[in-house]
Amino acid sequence: MPTISLQRDDLEALIAGPDETPSRIPLDQLEQWLMLVKGELKGHNSETGELRIELQDSNRPDLWCCEGIARQIRIKQRGASISYPFFKKQQRVARKVLVAPGLDRIRPYVAACTAVGYRVTASGLTQLIQTQEKLADIFGRKRRTVSIGLYRLAPIVFPVSYDLVKPDEVRFTPLGMETVMTLREILMVHPKGVEYGGILGGHDQLPVLRDAKGQVLSFPPIINSREIGEVQIGDDQLFVEVTGTDLPMVALTLNIFAANLADRGAVIAPVEIQSPVKTAFGRRWSTPIDFGAPRTIPLKAIETALGEPLGGREVTTALKSYGYTVKAAGQKVAVQLPPYRNDLLHTVDVVEDVAISQGYARFAPVMPSQFTVGGLSRLEQMADRVRHLMVGMEFQEIISNIMGSHQDFCTRMRLDGTEWAQVVEVDNVMSLSYSCLRQWITPSLLQVETNSSRAFYPHRMFEVGEVAVPDASADIGSRTVTKLGAVIAHAGAHFSEIHSCLDLLLYYLDQPFTLEPVPHPSFLDGRAGAIVAGGRVIGLLGELHPEVLEQWQIGVPAVALELEIDRLLEEG
Numbered sequence: 001m002p003t004i005s006l007q008r009d010d011l012e013a014l015i016a017g018p019d020e021t022p023s024r025i026p027l028d029q030l031e032q033w034l035m036l037v038k039g040e041l042k043g044h045n046s047e048t049g050e051l052r053i054e055l056q057d058s059n060r061p062d063l064w065c066c067e068g069i070a071r072q073i074r075i076k077q078r079g080a081s082i083s084y085p086f087f088k089k090q091q092r093v094a095r096k097v098l099v100a101p102g103l104d105r106i107r108p109y110v111a112a113c114t115a116v117g118y119r120v121t122a123s124g125l126t127q128l129i130q131t132q133e134k135l136a137d138i139f140g141r142k143r144r145t146v147s148i149g150l151y152r153l154a155p156i157v158f159p160v161s162y163d164l165v166k167p168d169e170v171r172f173t174p175l176g177m178e179t180v181m182t183l184r185e186i187l188m189v190h191p192k193g194v195e196y197g198g199i200l201g202g203h204d205q206l207p208v209l210r211d212a213k214g215q216v217l218s219f220p221p222i223i224n225s226r227e228i229g230e231v232q233i234g235d236d237q238l239f240v241e242v243t244g245t246d247l248p249m250v251a252l253t254l255n256i257f258a259a260n261l262a263d264r265g266a267v268i269a270p271v272e273i274q275s276p277v278k279t280a281f282g283r284r285w286s287t288p289i290d291f292g293a294p295r296t297i298p299l300k301a302i303e304t305a306l307g308e309p310l311g312g313r314e315v316t317t318a319l320k321s322y323g324y325t326v327k328a329a330g331q332k333v334a335v336q337l338p339p340y341r342n343d344l345l346h347t348v349d350v351v352e353d354v355a356i357s358q359g360y361a362r363f364a365p366v367m368p369s370q371f372t373v374g375g376l377s378r379l380e381q382m383a384d385r386v387r388h389l390m391v392g393m394e395f396q397e398i399i400s401n402i403m404g405s406h407q408d409f410c411t412r413m414r415l416d417g418t419e420w421a422q423v424v425e426v427d428n429v430m431s432l433s434y435s436c437l438r439q440w441i442t443p444s445l446l447q448v449e450t451n452s453s454r455a456f457y458p459h460r461m462f463e464v465g466e467v468a469v470p471d472a473s474a475d476i477g478s479r480t481v482t483k484l485g486a487v488i489a490h491a492g493a494h495f496s497e498i499h500s501c502l503d504l505l506l507y508y509l510d511q512p513f514t515l516e517p518v519p520h521p522s523f524l525d526g527r528a529g530a531i532v533a534g535g536r537v538i539g540l541l542g543e544l545h546p547e548v549l550e551q552w553q554i555g556v557p558a559v560a561l562e563l564e565i566d567r568l569l570e571e572g
Contacts, residue, residue, distance in 0.1 A: 002058075002134055003042065006066040008049040010123040014070030015077075018265050033073045036322075036356060037063045059343040061139040061253070065131040066123075067260035068340075072323065076357065079321045084259055086113070086268040087290040087339045093272040096159040097241070101276045103164055106200065107207050107220065110162050110273060111254035111287035112241040114153055118266035119236040128231070131260065135253055136221070141432055143196050146244040146253050147221030149209070151228045153237035157212040162243070164205040172216035174223040175230055183208070183219055192223045209241065217241075238266070247280055251289055252342045258288040259340045290339040297350050299331050305351040306363060315354055322357040379482060382569045383464045386484050389505050395462040395486060400444040402466055403434040408443050412551040414521040424468040424478045437468035437478075441485025442522070442560045446544075446552045449489050453555065458490035464565065482565045484539075489558040495527050495543050498559040502531065502541060511568060513538070522548050523560075531563065534570075539563035 009022070011030075016022040025033075031041050034053065037060070043052035055063055062068045075081055097112050118124070132148045140146030167184035174181060174190055183206050187193040199221055200206055209217040218224040220243040231238065240257050244250040258268045270286040281289065303309050310318075312328035319326045325336040337344050344350065355363070376384070387397060406423060415421040424437040438444060441463050452459055463485050471479045488498055499515070506513055515529040520542065528542030541561040549558060 002064045002138060003052060003054045004064060004066070004130060004134065006051050006053070006069075006127065007123045008044075008051050010121075010127070011051065011066050011070055014067055014263055015073050017074060033076075034069070035359075036076055037069050037072050038356070039063070039069065059345075059349075060341065061135055062256045062259070062340045064134045064138070065256075065260060066127045067131075067263045068256070071259070071263060075323045076321055079317075081320065081323045081325065081338055082263075084262055084268075084288075084339065086258065086262070086270060087255070087288055090270050090286055093270050093286045094158075095269070096272045096274060098159050098161050099273065099275045100161065100163045102205065103162065103207060104277050106164070106203055106205070107243055107245055108275075108277070109245065109247045109250045109279070110241060110243045111250050111289075112160070112239065112271040112273070113254060113258050113288055114269045114271065115238040115240060115258070115261040115266035116153070116269070117236060118238075118261055118264045120231060120233055120238075122233055124264055125231065125233055127260075131257070135256070139249070139253065140244065141435075142199075143221040144199050144432070145246045146242060146249050148253060148257065149218045149220065149224050149229060149241045149243075150231050151217055151224065151239040151241075152231060152235055153239045155211075155215065155228050156217065156239055157215070159212055160217065160241075161210050161212075163208050163210060165208050166204070167206055170208055170210075170216060170219075172219075173226040174219070175226050176223075177226065186219060186222060190223060196222055207243070209243075248291065248342060251281075251287060251291055252340070255288045255290075255340045288339065292337050292339060292342065294325075294334045294336040295344060296332050296334050297347055299328075299333055301347050302333075302351050302354060305348065306355060307366060308363060310354075318354045318357040319350070322353050324353070379566065379569055383482055383565055385509065386505070386563075386565060387464055389508055390462045390464075390484070390486065393460075393501055393504060395460045395501075398445065398448050398461050398463050400441075400447070400463060400465070401434070402437055402468070404436065404438055404443065405433050406436050408447065409436065409438050409440070412446075413443055413548055414545060414551075418521055420521070422470045424470055439467055439469060440562050441465060441467060441483050442487065442562060445485055445487040445560070446548075446554065446558075449487060449554055449558065450552045453553075457556065458488060458493070460486075460488050462486040484561070484563040484565055486561040487558055488560075489554065489556050491556050493543075493557040493559050495541075495559060498541050498561050499529075502539075502561060502563075505563075509568065515541075521545070533568070536567060538567040 012022040012025055027044060034041060038056040039053045042054045057063060097110055099110060128150060136143050136147050168182045171180050171182050174186055187197040207220050209220060215228060216225045217228050242250045242254045262268050270288060272284060272286045275283050299312055299315060302315055312333060315333055316326045316328045319335060323338045327334045335350055409423055410416055410421040423439050426435055444463060445461055448461060449459060466480050467483050468478050469481050511533055513531055513533045516532055518528050518530040520528045522545055523542035524545055530537045531539035539562050544558045544560055
């Protein structure tokens with residue numbers, strides 16, 4: 001979860017607002033208020049005034065900054081949301097960003113605004129940079145879907161062009177350097193180019209932001225120009241842009257920055273975006289933009305979840321004092337999030353905000369009226385039997401994460417473009433390394449094998465764990481399956497060895513089976529078989545393909561087994 005650093009004085013000033021004199025907030029009071037943002041005070045330096053706050057909400061990027069925390073506390077104190085007039089549609093917008101054709105294939109979307117009147121302070125600049133980094137790295141998936149640029153407004157001549165250029169066509173001095181460099185040189189030499197250059201890999205043209213005089217603002221998502229993109233303490237005219245591959249995420253990120261700067265006293269002016277292709281917002285739109293829509297929630301659903309008959313008035317008051325726009329009508333409430341939020345995915349999200357706004361202590365605990373005796377399910381009993389048998393065959397059990405990357409679960413297994421590459425993807429991922437749920441266990445075992453090259457051979461390992469299988473007929477679009485995965489790796493590993501293990505396992509489980517040849521990209525041709533019981537395929541085994549072993553940097557032959565324990569239980 002994100003952990004941010006901020007200055008106590010800065011937080012107190014933002015909580016007070018521009019029209020009030022800030023006062024010293026006791027730390028115990030602050031800790032109580034942090035419950036409104038699901039935050040926890042992790043450290044306080046009394047000498048410097050620095051606070052370290054850990055935030056538990058991964059769906060609220062607007063809270064990953066001093067301004068967002070202060071805003072939520074201030075709204076609760078006022079009992080109503082804060083008005084930001086710049087989110088309303090503007091009739092005339094003076095400044096424009098022109099998007100060039102072809103960017104839809106690389107990085108199609110941009111949002112921008114100007115902020116005038118806030119003189120940047122040391123703590124304010126620190127927060128701007130921290131927010132920029134947190135949003136780009138976590139919310140923006142290491143800048144792949146979102147990256148942010150901050151600039152001094154005065155030198156920029158509008159309209160700004162979002163162009164495509166050849167790698168050697170444009171030269172400028174990037175931040176952190178003193179020499180003029182081409183885009184190609186930046187990708188090869190600059191630390192940010194080396195770190196993030198893979199985002200633009202495979203393209204013979206690259207994105208660049210330039211003003212009407214041809215001055216380079218930035219090379220997104222890599223680095224800003226030093227001349228215009230180096231904001232300093234004392235600057236009071238800023239230009240903010242966000243580029244990316246996901247339009248709602250790009251718009252939301254800019255909305256957060258606009259609200260943050262407005263909270264610090266800046267006057268926000270929208271910028272018109274002109275696109276050569278039609279988007280969800282059209283071909284022309286201005287940002288910041290309020291793209292949220294009201295949602296109707298049954299009052300009974302909220303009351304049932306919280307266990308109390310709150311009534312429409314109490315629910316309305318709770319949500320308004322948490323920043324919502326709310327209108328109660330009979331047994332329903334129409335709710336809309338403020339423009340800097342886009343995390344309303346389910347009725348439960350509204351229920352949670354009602355509970356947070358009112359305080360969990362408001363709800364009296366109720367003891368269960370019925371008691372039962374717990375026990376292992378038939379599935380877990382079968383899984384335990386499988387574990388004991390595998391250990392008896394000298395396999396070592398491992399436990400790994402069900403989450404991982406598409407590269408590990410599919411690409412490294414030679415599955416891209418095949419029916420076996422269907423995985424359940426995660427929305428709003430915190431890291432590309434954990435962007436989807438595994439559909440089989442073998443990649444998890446190979447990850448362990450990759451890190452075990454110095455251990456004495458043979459290696460025999462297994463895992464009994466859950467996988468997620470896409471299923472359109474299921475309520476959530478997928479179902480969870482318990483599987484056994486096993487891998488044997490050594491110089492003489494072959495098909496018969498893993499076959500004999502399967503024979504012994506299913507003999508003791510009293511489960512007859514047959515093997516049928518099956519072509520599978522992860523295994524050698526003619527060295528893979530489908531495990532069939534009761535006329536249904538319940539598993540797979542075979543010799544892993546040399547290309548798979550090379551992808552995992554495994555230097556010895558390896559064989560693998562996958563078995564669905566759920567179906568094994570059904571057949572039993």
